[in-house]
Amino acid sequence: MLFNSIAFLVFLPSVFIVYWFVFKKHLKAQNIFLLATSYLFYGWWDYRFLALIAASTLVDYCIGLAIANENVRKKRKLLLIFSLVFNLGLLGFFKYFNFFIDSWVEMWEAFGIAMHTSSLNIILPVGISFYTFQTLSYTIDVYRKKIEPTKGFVDFATFVAFFPQLVAGPIERASNLLPQFKIPRVFDYNLAKSGLHLILWGLFQKMVIADSCATYVNIVFSNYENLNSLTLMTGSIYFAFQIYGDFAGYSNIAIGVARLLGFRLMRNFNYPYFSRDIAEFWRRWHISLSTWFRDYLYIPLGGSKGSKGEQIRNVFIIFVVSGFWHGANWTFVFWGALNALYFLPLLLAKNNRKHLNTIAENSWLPNWKEFIQILITFSLTCIAWVFFRSDSISDSFSYLNILFTNLDFGLQYLSMERYNVELILLLFLFIVTEWVFRKQEEPLTGKYSLLKAVFTIFCILTLGVYSEHQEFIYFQF
Amino acid sequence: MKKLIKNILFLVLATIFLMYALDFVYTYIYQNGIPRNKVAYVLSKQNKKIDYVFIGSSRVDNTIVPKIITEITGKSSINLGMQGAKPDDYYLMLQLLHKQNIVSDTVFIQIDYTFNMEGTSDIINSSLMPYINDSLISSFLKERNPNFYKLKYIPFYRYLTFDYKLGFREAFSTAIGKHPNINLESGYFPKYGSQGGKLASVLPEFINKENNTLNKINTFAKANDILIVYFMAPYCANTTNLDFSDKLKVKIPSMLNFTRVFIEEDDNFFNCSHLNDKGAKEFSKIMAKSILNN
Numbered sequence: 001m002l003f004n005s006i007a008f009l010v011f012l013p014s015v016f017i018v019y020w021f022v023f024k025k026h027l028k029a030q031n032i033f034l035l036a037t038s039y040l041f042y043g044w045w046d047y048r049f050l051a052l053i054a055a056s057t058l059v060d061y062c063i064g065l066a067i068a069n070e071n072v073r074k075k076r077k078l079l080l081i082f083s084l085v086f087n088l089g090l091l092g093f094f095k096y097f098n099f100f101i102d103s104w105v106e107m108w109e110a111f112g113i114a115m116h117t118s119s120l121n122i123i124l125p126v127g128i129s130f131y132t133f134q135t136l137s138y139t140i141d142v143y144r145k146k147i148e149p150t151k152g153f154v155d156f157a158t159f160v161a162f163f164p165q166l167v168a169g170p171i172e173r174a175s176n177l178l179p180q181f182k183i184p185r186v187f188d189y190n191l192a193k194s195g196l197h198l199i200l201w202g203l204f205q206k207m208v209i210a211d212s213c214a215t216y217v218n219i220v221f222s223n224y225e226n227l228n229s230l231t232l233m234t235g236s237i238y239f240a241f242q243i244y245g246d247f248a249g250y251s252n253i254a255i256g257v258a259r260l261l262g263f264r265l266m267r268n269f270n271y272p273y274f275s276r277d278i279a280e281f282w283r284r285w286h287i288s289l290s291t292w293f294r295d296y297l298y299i300p301l302g303g304s305k306g307s308k309g310e311q312i313r314n315v316f317i318i319f320v321v322s323g324f325w326h327g328a329n330w331t332f333v334f335w336g337a338l339n340a341l342y343f344l345p346l347l348l349a350k351n352n353r354k355h356l357n358t359i360a361e362n363s364w365l366p367n368w369k370e371f372i373q374i375l376i377t378f379s380l381t382c383i384a385w386v387f388f389r390s391d392s393i394s395d396s397f398s399y400l401n402i403l404f405t406n407l408d409f410g411l412q413y414l415s416m417e418r419y420n421v422e423l424i425l426l427l428f429l430f431i432v433t434e435w436v437f438r439k440q441e442e443p444l445t446g447k448y449s450l451l452k453a454v455f456t457i458f459c460i461l462t463l464g465v466y467s468e469h470q471e472f473i474y475f476q477f
Numbered sequence: 478m479k480k481l482i483k484n485i486l487f488l489v490l491a492t493i494f495l496m497y498a499l500d501f502v503y504t505y506i507y508q509n510g511i512p513r514n515k516v517a518y519v520l521s522k523q524n525k526k527i528d529y530v531f532i533g534s535s536r537v538d539n540t541i542v543p544k545i546i547t548e549i550t551g552k553s554s555i556n557l558g559m560q561g562a563k564p565d566d567y568y569l570m571l572q573l574l575h576k577q578n579i580v581s582d583t584v585f586i587q588i589d590y591t592f593n594m595e596g597t598s599d600i601i602n603s604s605l606m607p608y609i610n611d612s613l614i615s616s617f618l619k620e621r622n623p624n625f626y627k628l629k630y631i632p633f634y635r636y637l638t639f640d641y642k643l644g645f646r647e648a649f650s651t652a653i654g655k656h657p658n659i660n661l662e663s664g665y666f667p668k669y670g671s672q673g674g675k676l677a678s679v680l681p682e683f684i685n686k687e688n689n690t691l692n693k694i695n696t697f698a699k700a701n702d703i704l705i706v707y708f709m710a711p712y713c714a715n716t717t718n719l720d721f722s723d724k725l726k727v728k729i730p731s732m733l734n735f736t737r738v739f740i741e742e743d744d745n746f747f748n749c750s751h752l753n754d755k756g757a758k759e760f761s762k763i764m765a766k767s768i769l770n771n
Contacts, residue, residue, distance in 0.1 A: 020478065192481045196488075215641075450484070454491045461495055462645045466637040 001044040003253045004206055011041065016260055020187060027184050031154050034261070038163035042127070045167075049125040052090060057160045059086050060135040064142045064149035064156075076143060083139040091132045094125055099328030127167030129325055133292055135160055138174035140296055147175050155181040164257040168250045170268040170288035177265070185262035195259025197444035200456045202252030203464075209430055210245030211465035213238040216423060219414045221389055224399045228408035231420040232399060236382040239389045241427055244273065247286065252442065271438045273381070273431070274359050276373040278342040279352040281381060289325070293318050304347060315347055316340045326388070331396060335387040342380055358439055426463070496633040503636050503648050507607035510651035515557050516604035518661040519570070525579045528552035529768065531664075532570050533587030534562040536710045539751050540587075542761040543663045549765035552582070556664030561598035564591055564690035569601070569617050571694060575701055576613055583704045583768075586694070588732065592725055593685045597621050603639035667754040668747035676713040678749035680721035684728065691729075706771075708733035711760060713749040714740045733771075738763055 001007050015037050023029040043050050063083045070076045108114075138159075141147045150156045159178045165171075220227060220235030227235070251268035258265045268288050275281035282290050294303075301314045316337065323336020346352040359374070360366045366374065383400065390396040412420045437443035444452045512518040529552055531541045537558025546554040557570055567586055574581070602622060608614045609629050619625045628635045636643050650657075659666045698705045707729050709722050722736035738760065739745045745756025752760055 187478050189478070189480050193484065196481070196484065450487065453488055454495075457488065457492050458495055461492075461499060461633065461637070464637075465640060467639060467641045 001041050003250065003257075004203060007044065011037075012257065012260075019261060024187075027182075028154070030185065031152075031158050031181055034163075035154055035158040035161060038158065038161040038166060041163035042161065042166055045126050052094075052125055052128070053131060053161055054157075056087060056090065056131065056135050057157045059083065060139050060160070061150075061153055061156045063139055065151070067139070067142050068149040080139060080143045084136065087132045087136050091128055094128055096328045103330075130169045130171055131160055131166060133171045133289075134174075137171070137292065137296065138178070141174055147178070150174075150178055150182075152182070162258070162263075164254040164261075164263075165265055168247070168254070169286075170251055170254065170266050171292055172265060172288070177263070180263050187262065191259050191262065191264070193449075194441070194445060195256040197442055197449065197453065198252045198256030198259065200256075200453055200460075201442040201444055202249040202254075202256060204456050204460055205245040205249030205252065207249075207460055207464035207466075208245075209427070210242045210249060212423060212426060212463065213242035213245065215465065216414065216418065216420075217242050217389070219418070220420075221399075224395075224402060227402070227420075228410060228412055229403055229406040230409040231412045231414070232403040232406070234420050234424070236386050236389075236399075236403070237427070238423055239385050240273070240378070240382050241430070243385065243388070244269070267441065271434055273378055274374055274435065274438060275377050276355045276359060276370060277346055277351070277377055278339065278380065279346045280355040281377055282339070282343070283356075289322065293322055297321065304352075308348065311347060312344060315344055319343065330393055331387050331390055334393050334396070335384050338384045338387060342384070361439075493632075496631075500632040500636065503633070503643070504607050506648050506652045507643070511654050511656065512661055513647065513651055513655075513657040514604045515559055515661065515664060516570075516573070516601070517607075518664075519557070519573050519577060519579065520608060522579055523577050525577075526553070526581070527555050527579060528582045529554035530574065530579075530581045530584045531556045531558060531587070532562075532567045532584060533558045533710075534591065535560045535751060536589065537587045538664070538666045539668045539747065540710050540757050540760060541585075541764065542665050542757050544665070545758060545761035546765045546768070549762065550768055555662075556666075558587065558664070559598075559601055559604075561600045563594050563596050563598050563601075564588075564688060564694070565595065565597040565617075565621060566601040568690050568694050568697070569597070569605075569614075571697060571703070572613055572617075575697075575703070581703070583706055584698070585706050585708055587710050588691070588707045588725065588729070589709050590681050590721065592688050592691070592728065593681050593683075595688070595690055599639075600642065603642035606635040606639055606643055609635060665757070667757060668751055669754050671744075671746070671753065672748040676715050676743055676746055676749040678712055678716045680712070680716060680718040682718050682721075684721060684724040687728070706733065707731065708764075709736050711739045711745070711752065711756070712736050713743055713746045716749060733767055735760065735763065735767075 001011060015033075019030060019033060023033055039050055039053075042053065060083055063079050067076050067079045070079065138147075138156075142149045150159075155178065158181055159172075159174065162172075162177070217235060217239045220231060220238070224232060224235070248269040255265045255267070266288055268286060270284040270287065272281050272284040275284055298314055298318045301317060302310055303314060304311055306314075319336040319340035320333055321336070323332040323334070323339075326332040326335075343352070346354075359370055365371075386399050386403075387393065387396040390399060414420060433443055437446075440446065444456060507517065512521045529543075529546060529550070531537050531543075531554065535558065537556060538560060539558075541554075541556045541558065543554040543556050546552070559566065559570075562570075571584060574584075597617075602618070605614050605618060606628065609618065615629070618628070622628065624638070628638065636648075694705065697703075709725060709732060712719060712722075719736065722734050726732055726734050739752075739756060742756075745752055745759060747753040747756075
């Protein structure tokens with residue numbers, strides 16, 4: 001079920017009413033209801049894959065309890081390894097099996113040795129990368145004795161399958177979300193209202209910004225050989241906003257829906273395109289994944305401690321794995337490696353934690369230095385996005401080659417009376433709006449919030465894309 | 478909770494109000510602004526005489542140059558071909574012309590593999606949305622579009638459904654009087670050069686027994702004293718089942734068969750089933766001479 005679908009428009013109010021009016025005073029009933037609706041939400045796409053979530057839930061629930069009851073360190077480790085192998089095994093099979101087979105065959109063929117391919121027709125279960133990481137964080141935290149295992153199976157199952165963030169995050173930590181299933185939920189008007197604002201803003205980001213950009217991006221990336229520098233430049237900028245609007249939009253809706261139900265999820269995006277360097281960008285982009293990798297991969301590897309060589313190794317591992325997490329294609333791996341290259345100079349110069357404050361905190365506009373820093377960071381990000389969006393690495397290089405060598409910056413017709421620069425005004429207004437409200441979670445809160453909400457609905461109705469229905473990009477991850 | 482429900486209710490009511498208001502504004506703009514597609518163009522004209530009218534799909538839209546037809550025959554002409562149009566759309570266009578009292582000596586209808594088709598196209602459906610309350614268009618859509626009731630009765634739904642053709646950018650362009658990239662007085666939409674790649678097309682192996690919509694067109698034409706001439710526009714040499722045109726000729730003996738007129742001249746084609754500007758100009762001369770000879 002998609003957040004921007006008619007089905008969800010019926011689903012959410014129904015869940016809200018039953019949850020708050022029928023089961024208001026029964027915590028257990030509320031949780032069972034949430035679990036049932038979460039399975040319905042997921043099963044709407046393909047009910048067969050509910051078995052995967054259920055299996056993952058059961059395994060990690062049992063392993064969590066077993067680890068807590070086990071005092072022998074070796075056995076605890078063995079249990080953790082079992083959980084890792086099981087979860088990553090499922091992820092590896094469904095997401096990467098064909099990729100490895102194809103890469104293996106291609107490698108031999110590069111040496112002139114023909115091989116028979118036997119890749120399987122595997123459907124990638126929606127959200128598998130998200131809920132796998134969520135359950136893994138639980139088991140690892142129990143192993144590290146950071147949290148106590150939960151005895152309530154329903155609580156744990158609901159934590160794994162909680163529908164607002166099940167298919168595309170934010171990837172929640174058990175230490176934050178799990179306890180919320182255990183305490184009675186009291187309706188909080190301010191929390192619910194902020195949730196409503198996040199939902200509206202998320203819909204705007206998805207339907208107006210991301211989907212408008214998608215129309216142009218699809219034309220540009222499928223026909224880049226015949227387009228000029230300006231079109232390719234706008235194409236990569238449009239994709240930057242498509243993926244931002246798409247994913248931040250989904251996250252905002254997810255967080256908003258959770259708030260309507262009385263839950264607080266972690267923030268996933270914090271105006272990433274106003275970052276002054278790549279390190280800051282990664283603290284503001286897909287925060288739940290970045291911090292996951294930091295806590296469960298980067299720090300255990302040694303983080304920024306150790307020799308220079310080890311530091312470089314750790315940075316590359318975390319970025320390449322992060323790229324690979326996004327999809328089974330070398331383009332994602334390259335995208336990750338490129339970000340590691342961007343990040344490395346900052347780390348080596350110990351400048352990676354330089355920009356921790358809000359940009360231009362006490363002024364309306366950034367100063368020249370900040371403005372140039374933002375521009376450089378955004379440009380680097382856009383170059384990296386070309387690898388993320390292209391079908392192959394060679395396509396990415398060809399795209400960038402034409403972009404930098406064609407040097408024709410003229411107006412270019414794309415299709416259906418659309419020209420290359422047309423979205424610039426819309427994106428400019430979007431950037432200005434985000435800039436003005438960068439100190440708060442979303443622009444709708446504050447003075448005249450109702451009026452701003454109505455205006456947002458007006459924009460969604462008039463500027464939203466409805467006919468060329470675009471699925472959320474991150475569903476495929 | 479009451480406060481939140483009040484807020485939600487307010488937003489729901491505001492949304493409904495906005496949908497009504499936007500529906501009214503968009504409809505007003507489309508009905509009163511400059512026409513930017515062929516349906517709007519026909520509906521903006523009344524009591525007019527156009528000697529030769531050409532109806533069909535993109536194989537008319539990109540093929541017939543009315544200026545050349547008029548130069549050679551000395552008669553007025555218009556190209557009402559539309560991308561993706563199907564027989565039902567031809568029939569509707571014929572009815573709209575009649576309704577607007579736009580009379581003509583001859584209506585030429587391009588027919589090809591569409592003989593095996595019934596139904597209407599999405600693009601034509603989108604053009605009809607601002608006029609959904611018109612009785613003729615309403616009954617046309619009611620019979621063919623499964624979403625008819627939603628389109629007609631949910632305010633603004635019709636513009637959301639077809640936003641790629643009737644959304645904000647189109648409404649804005651219409652409101653500011655921006656002319657479309659096609660001259661609707663002529664209706665010819667040229668394609669230049671070649672699409673690239675090897676020219677190839679496939680026609681159906683078998684032909685249907687009959688086409689119900691064409692039967693309706695013939696009945697309608699007879700009842701209203703309209704002369705209909707069917708023709709089949711050129712295909713390139715590398716067309717599989719090119720003899721489909723011969724089978725069609727058997728079904729419609731009066732059909733003018735131009736399928737093979739450029740069989741040795743691939744440079745006239747944008748792609749195998751569509752002429753480029755050069756080809757369209759050449760073909761229009763052939764068509765005009767054919768009109769004079771018949």
